[in-house]
Amino acid sequence: MFGLKADWSLDVHERYFTMDDYAGAEPRWCTGCGDLGILTAVHRVCRDAQVEPENTVAVSGIGCSSRLPHYMKTYGFHGLHGRALPVACGIKSRRPDLDIWVATGDGDCFSIGGGHWIHSLRYNMDLTLLIFDNGIYGLTKKQTSPTTPQGFHTNTHVTGALLPPLNPLTVTLGVSNVSFVAQTVDWNAPLLYEIINAAHQHKGTSFVRIVQRCPMYMEQLNQEMQDDPSRMLLLTHDKGVQVDDAVVRMFENHQEHDPSDMAAARAIAQDDSLIPLGVLYHDPDAQRYDELTNVGLNMPMQERVQGLNAALDKFAI
Amino acid sequence: MGLEFIDGNQAIVRGAIAAGCCFFAGYPITPASTILQYMLDQLPRSGGVALQAEDEIAAIGFCIGASMAGRKAMTATSGPGISLYSENIGLATIGETPLVIVDVQRQGPATGSATKGAEGDIQFSRWVTSGGLPVIALSPATVAEAYELTYRAFNFAEQFRVPVFLLSSKEISLTRETVDLDEVNLPGVLERPRMEEGEIYQPHAFDRPEQIPALSDFGAAQVTRYTTSTHDKSGYLTTDPAVIQEMIDHYAAKIETAVDEICLYSEDLQTGADQLLLSYGVTSRAASVAVDHMRSAGKKVSSLVLQTLYPVPEQVIRGALAGISKVVVPEMNMGQYRLEIDRLAPDGVEVVGVNKMDTTLISPTEILNQGDLL
Ligand SMILES: Cc1ncc(C[n+]2csc(CCOP(=O)(O)OP(=O)(O)O)c2C)c(N)n1
Ligand code: SF4
Ligand SMILES: [Mg+2]
Numbered sequence: 030m031f032g033l034k035a036d037w038s039l040d041v042h043e044r045y046f047t048m049d050d051y052a053g054a055e056p057r058w059c060t061g062c063g064d065l066g067i068l069t070a071v072h073r074v075c076r077d078a079q080v081e082p083e084n085t086v087a088v089s090g091i092g093c094s095s096r097l098p099h100y101m102k103t104y105g106f107h108g109l110h111g112r113a114l115p116v117a118c119g120i121k122s123r124r125p126d127l128d129i130w131v132a133t134g135d136g137d138c139f140s141i142g143g144g145h146w147i148h149s150l151r152y153n154m155d156l157t158l159l160i161f162d163n164g165i166y167g168l169t170k171k172q173t174s175p176t177t178p179q180g181f182h183t184n185t186h187v188t189g190a191l192l193p194p195l196n197p198l199t200v201t202l203g204v205s206n207v208s209f210v211a212q213t214v215d216w217n218a219p220l221l222y223e224i225i226n227a228a229h230q231h232k233g234t235s236f237v238r239i240v241q242r243c244p245m246y247m248e249q250l251n252q253e254m255q256d257d258p259s260r261m262l263l264l265t266h267d268k269g270v271q272v273d274d275a276v277v278r279m280f281e282n283h284q285e286h287d288p289s290d291m292a293a294a295r296a297i298a299q300d301d302s303l304i305p306l307g308v309l310y311h312d313p314d315a316q317r318y319d320e321l322t323n324v325g326l327n328m329p330m331q332e333r334v335q336g337l338n339a340a341l342d343k344f345a346i
Numbered sequence: 347m348g349l350e351f352i353d354g355n356q357a358i359v360r361g362a363i364a365a366g367c368c369f370f371a372g373y374p375i376t377p378a379s380t381i382l383q384y385m386l387d388q389l390p391r392s393g394g395v396a397l398q399a400e401d402e403i404a405a406i407g408f409c410i411g412a413s414m415a416g417r418k419a420m421t422a423t424s425g426p427g428i429s430l431y432s433e434n435i436g437l438a439t440i441g442e443t444p445l446v447i448v449d450v451q452r453q454g455p456a457t458g459s460a461t462k463g464a465e466g467d468i469q470f471s472r473w474v475t476s477g478g479l480p481v482i483a484l485s486p487a488t489v490a491e492a493y494e495l496t497y498r499a500f501n502f503a504e505q506f507r508v509p510v511f512l513l514s515s516k517e518i519s520l521t522r523e524t525v526d527l528d529e530v531n532l533p534g535v536l537e538r539p540r541m542e543e544g545e546i547y548q549p550h551a552f553d554r555p556e557q558i559p560a561l562s563d564f565g566a567a568q569v570t571r572y573t574t575s576t577h578d579k580s581g582y583l584t585t586d587p588a589v590i591q592e593m594i595d596h597y598a599a600k601i602e603t604a605v606d607e608i609c610l611y612s613e614d615l616q617t618g619a620d621q622l623l624l625s626y627g628v629t630s631r632a633a634s635v636a637v638d639h640m641r642s643a644g645k646k647v648s649s650l651v652l653q654t655l656y657p658v659p660e661q662v663i664r665g666a667l668a669g670i671s672k673v674v675v676p677e678m679n680m681g682q683y684r685l686e687i688d689r690l691a692p693d694g695v696e697v698v699g700v701n702k703m704d705t706t707l708i709s710p711t712e713i714l715n716q717g718d719l720l
Contacts, residue, residue: 091457109456110426111401141373141401172374172382173398184383185374185398 046079048072053102058093063215063242063251064161068100070221071130071159074229075103078128085128088117090142092134093168094161094241101130111141114149114158121154121319125326128229129155135162139175139195150204152318153233159225160197160236161215163243164250171246181250197238198298198309202291208233208315210294211270211308214240216255217279220306223270227308233315240304254304264288264297264307280306347528354492354519358448358512359384360527361496362420366535367446368394369419371408373401373427376460377516378450381422402427406434406447413443414572416563418500422448425467426457428474435509436475437574439597442550442559444503444538446496451515453705462705463516465627465678469685471511472656479594480601482608483511483656487630489523494530495610495653501536502608506600507558513655515678517628517707541568549581555592555599601657609659611652613666619646621719622666622673624687626652628707629676635710640719647719658686667691674717676700676708 051072058064075085085103089095091110098105104127108116117131138146138160149158165183166172172185176197180189201210209231213224221239228235242251254260263280268288277283282303286293288311297305328336352360358381362370370389372382385396394417399405402423409419423431428449438445449471453464471483482502486492492514499510539560541547547568551559559579562568571581576593578584601608614637621640625633630651640647650666652659663686667673673695675684681699691697700708700716714720 143400166374169374169376169379172379175400184379185386187387 044081046076046082048076050082051075051085051102053098053100053105056100057096059243059245061242061244062093063163063239064094064097066215066218066221067159067161067225067239067241068097070218070225071097071101073222074226077226078229080128084126085130086117086120087130087132088113088120089132090134090137091168092137092161092166093243094132094134094163095137097130097132111137112145113137114142114145114156117156118149118152118154118319121156122322123326125155125319125323129157131156131158133158133160134167135160135164135174135176135197136166139197139200147200147204150201150234150236151206153206153208153315154317154319155232156234157225157229158234158236159228160238161241162197162238163241163247164194165243165246167243167246178250181247196298196301198305199295201236201238202295202298202310206315207236207310208312209235209308210310211236212238212240212304213306214254214261214304215242217276217306219272219276220270223272224308227270231311231313233313233317260304262297262303262305264305264309266308268311269308347526349524349526351522351524352489353380353522354486354489354514355380355450356384357489357493357525357527358422358496358514358519359388361493362446362500363388363392363394364493364532364535365418365497365500366537367418367420367500368392369409369412369417370394370396370421371399371405371412371419372396372422373399373405375402375424375427377452377520378422378424378427378448381448381450381519385420402430403434406431406438406445409445410434410438410441410443413438413445414441414564416561416566418444418446418504420446420448420496420500422450424450424452425454425470428467428470432475436477438509439475439477439479439481440574440576441572442507442561442597443509444500444507445509446499446503446512447509448496448512448514450519451513453703459705461516463628463678463707464703464705465513465515465629466682466703467513468655468677468679468682471513479597481511481656482506482508482601482654483513484610484653485513485626485655486518486653487627487651489518489521490525490527490530491653492518493525493527494532497532498610501533504536504538505558506604507538507561508600511656513627515628541566543567548579550577550579550593550596552579552596555596556603557596558600605657605659606661608654608657609662610654611650611659611662613648613650613662615648615650615666616641616646619648620669620671621645622648622650622670623713623717623719624650624652624663624666624673624675625677626655626683627678629678632708632710632713633676636713636717636719639710639714643720645720655683658690660690663687663690667695670695672696672698674698674700674713674719676713676717678708679703
């Protein structure tokens with residue numbers, strides 16, 4: 030035609046998704062609940078990655094946090110208490126093309142779901158695993174969770190939780206074949222976004238523990254943490270997540286930490302005087318159970334029929 | 347103690363403690379969580395202990411361990427937790443472990459409506475674990491009965507060395523009523539049979555199949571073993587079909603031969619009545635209003651309210667059915683216990699269910715209308 034060059038054409042997506050395209054029902058979390066910010070971050074990451082809503086699945090268990098699938102306009106699976114991960118693994122196993130999010134709470138994942146947590150980390154299927162850790166059972170009204178701080182008063186330990194809390198980072202970093210471990214807080218939106226985004230980009234199970242505010246049952250505790258950034262340690266590194274200087278300046282404590290260094294990651298996780306924020310560990314090459322077991326996924330129909338016939342030939346009819 | 351204003355879960359805890367319970371383990375779940383909370387508060391005052399476990403499988407496991415260590419133990423949950431208890435209930439059955447299991451029923455299946463009521467675990471309690479052996483299941487209708495039946499559940503558990511269900515429900519457990527627990531008539535506290543000094547000990551010894559073997563608590567003088575696998579009277583593994591059958595017959599005979607002793611019910615039979623209202627649990631309260639209404643309208647009607655659901659009080663039910671042409675069974679499920687009545691009702695007796703599982707209570711009017719009783 031009249032001098033119109035093909036490479037001048039704009040690369041216009043046929044469909045452009047806005048954040049609204051990922052937003053489902055109106056959230057019914059309490060006012061000021063940290064879950065709201067996490068949901069927004071998830072919507073943003075989806076929007077920025079432009080994943081199709083129909084190729085996205087949000088899987089959860091039971092708890093306040095596990096309501097997330099209802100608030101996503103994607104496929105949603107709101108399952109049993111503690112059992113989100115096996116379902117997510119099952120979906121991933123036969124539909125590797127789907128983008129899978131898992132939303133779970135500290136009780137859901139670390140208590141009743143403890144076994145699935147450990148094994149899913151080792152399976153390392155491609156899932157983005159977000160733990161909404163408010164240190165309490167929110168939905169069932171303030172019972173002790175594995176991460177409730179020692180001495181904190183709950184309805185099941187009225188004189189204070191008896192034991193030191195479980196450290197989800199050291200447990201996670203102790204599982205062989207673990208591939209992505211990060212921690213953030215819900216109230217720092219830029220950091221939250223960057224970490225969830227990095228987790229989403231990682232191919233393998235990305236474990237993100239989000240220290241989450243529950244103003245309903247943990248008001249004072251959360252407020253103290255929020256008001257005192259000196260209790261946090263920001264991990265910085267080229268291989269970690271990058272945030273603006275303004276965000277970096279919010280934290281007094283910084284440490285250069287190479288996320289490929291497992292020994293250093295474990296040392297940071299072990300030291301519970303400070304709450305580390307950032308990527309503790311990242312191994313893009315860890316083996317993936319979904320890849321190792323994806324046999325037959327693309328087998329053409331003719332080959333399937335042949336295989337079936339060969340198998341049936343073994344039986345005399 | 348005098349008059350008190352307490353809910354069913356408090357009454358359950360009080361009944362357990364009165365019966366000698368000194369160990370409790372549970373995992374939070376609405377509407378059973380407050381049993382865990384009251385136990386955590388109450389048990390330590392009398393030298394017992396309550397533990398929050400990491401899930402329901404652990405909770406019932408703790409209880410089996412504590413019971414075998416000689417302590418009276420209880421756990422409490424709702425439908426989703428009973429599903430997780432299942433395998434351990436089989437373990438307690440084959441190991442002959444005294445244990446009380448409270449199911450504060452809520453609407454299901456699965457997570458269902460966490461804060462809403464139903465009585466949908468009736469046949470589930472009966473067939474809760476593999477093997478299908480008989481169980482004992484009691485169903486209270488009031489706060490006072492929640493107290494009494496929890497107490498009796500402990501006695502049955504000890505007496506027969508079995509897990510015993512208390513089938514409460516959201517409505518009974520979370521509703522407060524004015525009660526005077528001192529006025530509740532209770533039998534004496536029973537203890538499991540324990541081995542006498544100097545005997546040669548077999549953990550599952552019996553001469554007649556229905557006999558209850560003595561226990562030697564873990565940590566007591568006589569060492570003993572416990573196994574989930576088929577075993578003989580000594581607790582040794584066995585593959586001998588004759589021995590295996592003998593043990594199975596024993597587990598069943600313990601309960602089946604004691605039906606009369608276990609069956610608790612209240613009946614209000616009216617001479618000349620040809621209609622019967624048969625009910626249990628919270629719905630029996632609507633049934634009793636329906637009965638009053640019918641009688642004041644000049645109708646004759648009999649009423650049978652069961653506290654023991656399993657073993658099925660067959661003689662009692664057959665007795666109440668004598669001369670009856672229609673029996674109405676209202677239930678907050680889709681007709682589970684009606685299956686038992688169907689098989690017991692003589693030919694020609696019409697068995698009518700009034701059923702719903704929409705989380706709301708069945709009203710006296712619904713019973714009268716759907717049962718076509720007026
Ligand atoms: C098998 C089973 N046990 C117990 C429960 C009750 N339950 C629902 S959510 C929950 C804990 C929620 O805590 P968490 O996972 O920390 O989530 P949060 O509400 O704090 O976000 C419990 C115990 C259940 N639904 N199913
Ligand atoms: S109870 Fe806590 S975690 Fe649950 S919605 Fe309210 S603030 Fe959020
Ligand atoms: Mg929580």
